[in-house]
Structures are given as C-alpha cells and as structure tokens.
Amino acid sequence: MLNIKSFTNSISKELFFRFPLVFIFMILCFFLAVFENNQIYLLEQKLQGKLFLSSFILIGFTLATYLYLERKNLDKIKKISFFLVSLLIVYLGVFTYEDSLLYLIFAAYLSITFSNFSNIKSTNYSILSFNMQVTNSVVFAFFSSFILGIGIKVILLTLKYLFSLTFFDLISDEMMIFISIIIFPTLVLANIPKNIEPLKNSLKLKKAVELLIKNILTPLILIYTIILYAYFIKIIIIQELPKGDLSWMICIFLSLAILVKAFLKSIKEQSIFTNFIDKYFIYLMIAPIIFLDIAIYIRVSEYGVTQLRYCLIILSIWFSFLIVLEFIKKQFCIKSSLVSMFLLLLVASITPLSSSNISLNSQFNRFKIVIEKYEVSNGKTKYNLKDLSLKKRVELTSIISYLSRSKKGMQFLNEFFNKNFKTKFEVFKYINMKEAYSYNLKREKSKYVQEFNLYNLAYDSKGYDYVLNLASSSNNNEKEYKLDDAKLKIVLKDSILNLKIDNNTISFDLKEIVKNWAKKNIKKIDNSNYKETIFIRKNKNIEYKLNIQSLSINEKEDNIKVDYINSILMIRR
Numbered sequence: 001m002l003n004i005k006s007f008t009n010s011i012s013k014e015l016f017f018r019f020p021l022v023f024i025f026m027i028l029c030f031f032l033a034v035f036e037n038n039q040i041y042l043l044e045q046k047l048q049g050k051l052f053l054s055s056f057i058l059i060g061f062t063l064a065t066y067l068y069l070e071r072k073n074l075d076k077i078k079k080i081s082f083f084l085v086s087l088l089i090v091y092l093g094v095f096t097y098e099d100s101l102l103y104l105i106f107a108a109y110l111s112i113t114f115s116n117f118s119n120i121k122s123t124n125y126s127i128l129s130f131n132m133q134v135t136n137s138v139v140f141a142f143f144s145s146f147i148l149g150i151g152i153k154v155i156l157l158t159l160k161y162l163f164s165l166t167f168f169d170l171i172s173d174e175m176m177i178f179i180s181i182i183i184f185p186t187l188v189l190a191n192i193p194k195n196i197e198p199l200k201n202s203l204k205l206k207k208a209v210e211l212l213i214k215n216i217l218t219p220l221i222l223i224y225t226i227i228l229y230a231y232f233i234k235i236i237i238i239q240e241l242p243k244g245d246l247s248w249m250i251c252i253f254l255s256l257a258i259l260v261k262a263f264l265k266s267i268k269e270q271s272i273f274t275n276f277i278d279k280y281f282i283y284l285m286i287a288p289i290i291f292l293d294i295a296i297y298i299r300v301s302e303y304g305v306t307q308l309r310y311c312l313i314i315l316s317i318w319f320s321f322l323i324v325l326e327f328i329k330k331q332f333c334i335k336s337s338l339v340s341m342f343l344l345l346l347v348a349s350i351t352p353l354s355s356s357n358i359s360l361n362s363q364f365n366r367f368k369i370v371i372e373k374y375e376v377s378n379g380k381t382k383y384n385l386k387d388l389s390l391k392k393r394v395e396l397t398s399i400i401s402y403l404s405r406s407k408k409g410m411q412f413l414n415e416f417f418n419k420n421f422k423t424k425f426e427v428f429k430y431i432n433m434k435e436a437y438s439y440n441l442k443r444e445k446s447k448y449v450q451e452f453n454l455y456n457l458a459y460d461s462k463g464y465d466y467v468l469n470l471a472s473s474s475n476n477n478e479k480e481y482k483l484d485d486a487k488l489k490i491v492l493k494d495s496i497l498n499l500k501i502d503n504n505t506i507s508f509d510l511k512e513i514v515k516n517w518a519k520k521n522i523k524k525i526d527n528s529n530y531k532e533t534i535f536i537r538k539n540k541n542i543e544y545k546l547n548i549q550s551l552s553i554n555e556k557e558d559n560i561k562v563d564y565i566n567s568i569l570m571i572r573r
Contacts, residue, residue: 097349140191292319322337464571477491
C-alpha cells in the first residue's frame with residue numbers, strides 16, 4: 001500500500017541523507033535543463049548536453065547503488081568504488097557509445113527494480129511487492145506533480161489577467177522544470193521502502209489487478225497464442241516467408257505473457273487459463289522464438305543489422321535464456337529475468353558489442369560490398385553510379401542515409417573515400433548517384449500514372465461562360481460554387497466526381513480514366529500529352545469541360561482509388 005504519511009515528510013533531512021548523491025544529480029540536472037531551456041552555455045553546447053544526460057542517467061544508477069548498499073555492510077572505500085563504477089559506466093555510455101544511450105537509460109532505471117534484492121535471498125513475492133509499491137509511488141507522484149503544475153499555471157494566468165502581472169511569465173518554464181526534475185522524483189523517493197522484511201512473505205493483489213490478469217489478460221494471451229500458431233502452420237504448409245512485422249508482434253506478445261506469468265502465483269483462486277499458462281506456457285514459447293529467430297535472420301541477411309533489429313536480437317536472446325532457466329530451475333524467477341535483461345542492456349550500450357557498433361559495422365560492410373563493384377580506376381579512384389539500377393540506388397541510399405545519421409558512421413564514409421564529407425548529399429554528389437527511396441521503387445513498378453507536370457499551360461476557354469479552379473477530396477463533404485443565378489455542387493465519392501447544377505447532373509469516372517491511361521502506358525502527364533486530361537461531357541443544354549491537373553491515386557494490390565482531384569472546370573450553358 002502507498003504510505004501517504006511518508007509523502008507529507010518527503011522533503012526531510014533523513015530522506016536527503018539516505019540518497020545524497022541522487023539529490024545532487026537531480027539538482028545538477030535541473031540547472032542544466034534550465035540553462036538548455038534558456039540557451040545559456042557555460043560549456044561547449046554538446047558537452048553541456050552530455051552532462052545533462054549523464055546527470056539524468058546517474059539519478060537511476062546512484063539510486064540503485066544506494067538500495068543495494070542498504071542490504072550490505074561495506075566499508076567506505078568499497079562503497080565509493082561502487083559509485084565510481086556507476087560513473088565509469090555512464091561515462092562510457094554518454095561519451096564513447098553515444099548512439100546506444102537509450103539502452104543505457106533503460107539499464108539505469110531497470111537496475112532500481114532488483115538492486116534491493118541482488119545480494120540477499122528473495123522470492124518472487126518480495127520483488128513484486130517492492131516494485132508494485134514503487135509503481136504506486138510513481139503514479140501518485142506523477143498526478144501530484146501534474147496537479148501542482150496545473151495549479152501554478154492557473155494562478156499565474158489569474159495574476160496576469162486580474163493584475164497584469166507578467167513577471168512570473170519569465171520563470172514559468174523554470175517552475176515546470178523544477179516540478180518535473182526535483183518535486184516529482186523527490187515524491188517517488190519518499191515512498192521507497194527502507195525495510196523490505198515485510199515484503200518477503202506474500203503479495204496481496206488488489207481485486208481489480210487480479211481481475212485484469214485472471215479474466216482479461218490471460219484469455220487474451222491464449223487466444224493470441226492460437227492465432228500465432230495458426231499462422232506458423234500456414235507458413236509451413238504454403239512455405240512462404242514470415243511477414244516483416246511478425247518479429248515485433250511476437251516480442252510484444254511474449255513480453256506481455258512474461259509479465260502476466262510473474263503475477264500468476266500471487267492469485268489466490270486460480271482458473272483453468274491461469275493454471276495452463278503457469279504450467280505449459282514455457283513450452284508454447286519455443287515455437288514463437290524459433291519463428292522470431294527465422295524472421296530476424298531473413299531481415300538481417302537481406303538488409304544487415306540496424307538499431308531496431310539489434311533490439312529484436314537482444315529480446316530473442318532474453319526470451320531464450322528465460323526458457324532455459326525455467327527448464328533448469330523448474331520455476332519462473334523474476335530476479336533472474338530482471339538481472340539478465342539489465343546485463344544485456346549494458347552489453348548493448350557500453351561494450352564493443354553495443355548496438356551502435358554492431359549496426360554501423362554491419363551497414364558499412366554492406367556499403368563496401370555494393371560500392372566496390374562500381375569502382376573506376378583511371379590513375380585516380382572514382383565512382384560513377386549514374387546508371388545504377390533503381391533497386392540498387394534505393395539500397396545504397398538507405399545505407400548512406402543510415403551511416404550519415406551518426407558521427408561514427410560519417411567517419412567510416414570519410415575514411416573509406418579519404419574525404420571530409422559533412423552531409424550525405426556530398427557523398428551522393430561524389431559517387432555521382434541520385435538519391436532513391438522505396439516509394440520510387442513502388443512508383444516504377446506501378447502501371448498507373450505517377451507524375452503530373454502541367455506548368456504554364458494555357459487552356460482554351462473560348463465560348464465557355466464559367467471557368468473554375470476545382471479541387472475536391474474524398475474526405476470532404478459536398479462543395480458549392482455560385483454561378484450567377486444557379487449553384488454548382490460537387491462531390492468526390494468512390495473515385496467518381498459528381499457535378500450538379502440545379503437538376504442537371506453529370507459524372508466523371510476518375511478510376512476509369514486512370515485505367516485508360518494505363519492501357520495507353522501513360523505514366524507521366526506533361527505539356528506534351530495534356531490533351532489526355534481533357535474530358536467533355538454534355539447533359540441537356542449544359543456542357544462541362546474538365547481539365548485534370550493532378551490526381552491522388554491510392555493503389556492497394558490490384559485495386560485503385562482516386563482520393564483527390566485538382567482541375568480547371570469550364571461550363572457552357
């Protein structure tokens with residue numbers, strides 16, 4: 001349960017002396033955030049930004065270190081060495097492996113979840129109880145800080161409105177930063193339990209949480225398991241490759257299942273579903289992990305390792321480890337799962353096997369394989385990729401764009417060419433290649449018109465009473481245009497443009513027009529073939545001349561839909 005009394009004494013000497021370094025890094029983080037917000041740079045801008053990130057990460061690591069040391073009697077020198085290790089980890093992450101910072105941030109705050117129990121015998125109940133209490137504290141602190149922030153904003157607006165006081169506008173941002181970086185974490189720290197002995201015996205779940213896990217999440221996981229296995233059987237029977245997003249679907253599914261499994265022993269009255277997951281889900285995880293590995297292997301072999309694919313690899317290793325561990329220990333261990341993920345995150349952030357190192361080297365190797373095929377040596381090495389196929393240009397553009405997003409990736413390119421490129425555009429210019437993206441490839445494969453270039457074109461409006469610039473979208477309602485004593489109503493629906501003047505109605509089937517262009521193999525509309533875009537319809541005594549200037553064509557497999565039209569409409573009555 002949330003200890004409300006501890007919140008009332010949140011800012012106290014006892015709390016500060018329990019976590020002194022945490023408060024120091026919070027204060028440092030606050031001042032650096034204020035400086036950044038006001039563009040005050042006492043140091044070089046990038047260095048100051050890195051110091052802010054270091055302070056933010058060290059809040060998590062130092063808190064975890066204090067929680068660990070509370071359960072262990074060590075002399076001052078050993079305690080100081082633990083904090084120095086935290087500083088070294090953060091230094092490596094922020095200043096050496098900066099492209100893998102996200103993993104380090106997750107590692108820092110994940111360490112809080114198990115550091116209390118890492119050197120003592122603990123049960124799943126005790127770790128769950130501690131983390132649920134911390135979660136309650138975070139939620140309470142968040143809403144308290146949010147309400148405080150809203151309250152201060154309302155007070156400042158009231159003072160400004162009633163008394164024209166604008167002084168506080170100058171510091172309103174700093175107040176919000178203070179609430180976010182000082183007040184919010186202080187309220188969280190105030191309710192972190194110091195004595196964890198009462199947490200060791202059992203965990204009492206609230207009825208709402210128990211209902212959510214037992215009657216909602218557990219059946220949903222089983223249904224999703226059936227869907228995944230049905231898809232796996234389909235893949236085996238028709239021998240097709242897994243779909244691209246299957247990896248993330250499996251990872252989200254397995255992560256949720258592991259979270260639910262962690263709570264199952266805490267449910268008093270078990271159901272058929274909860275018993276089944278507790279006993280047999282370890283076996284059901286094997287097939288999804290195999291197909292996850294297959295999907296990862298296919299993507300990596302085709303496109304190399306990226307930061308996102310590296311994340312999938314880390315998750316796959318973690319899932320596999322949990323299966324092996326449960327087979328050995330015959331039970332699910334929360335502490336081992338948290339510690340193993342923490343170690344994997346450290347590997348991903350501060351080692352030579354970090355996500356940035358592996359992904360950049362993988363993409364650079366792909367780059368060398370492609371580019372070296374087009375090396376031209378005439379006394380001086382040159383590259384001419386002007387006539388490279390569109391598919392290869394898309395691949396090379398993707399690789400160069402990926403490498404140029406990071407300082408180290410750009411360094412790889414400069415060392416390879418022995419140049420000093422600043423941007424990817426300089427690289428494209430040097431190798432004499434025009435950028436190309438996946439949508440270019442899609443456009444090339446399409447049999448429908450992809451480009452409208454109708455510039456400075458004079459349309460013949462002789463003999464027509466009205467000339468209108470007409471634009472309509474399938475998302476818009478009916479539009480009206482005034483024509484002297486009448487009204488023109490237009491609407492685009494199901495790729496058909498309907499025009500109506502009083503009771504006189506005419507329609508243009510834009511989908512059919514696009515298909516006719518495809519039959520004539522027209523992929524580009526310009527001044528040379530603009531007559532293909534002119535259509536004349538007559539109904540009773542009214543003649544409509546539609547001059548199409550551009551269309552938005554939405555292709556889905558073999559079907560097309562026109563979502564937008566821009567045109568010049570001429571009317572003769």
